[in-house]
Amino acid sequence: MKVHHTKYKKNYRKYILDCVYSDDKELTTDLEKINYIFNRFYSEYGWEIQRVGKLKAISRWLSGLALPIAFVHEDIVKLAIEMGSINPNPSNKLYYQVCDNYWNFMANIILGLEKEITK
16 A cells, blocks of 8 residues: 555665665674775766766666666556555556666655765
């Protein structure tokens, strides 16, 4: 069932952070995971920010499967339903809208996490 955007954004935040891990060290807190995300992003794709802006750079970084989040259309729509951002049984139009906007949407959620580093 679709919920208010303030609720489903929290669901996506938790989902993303639950997917983050490092082979080098155990990440136990949300802050460690957020720092890990941005350290990796800046070292692997920070150069792209000046060319296309931070949102687009993160979107491109994510679409290269930088983090182990859903990436197949069916899984993306299933995730959107589970997170509460769309209702079950979406129309074909909504199905493809969700898929087409997925990487930018997830990049936007991740950008919101960066504010937590500077608190």
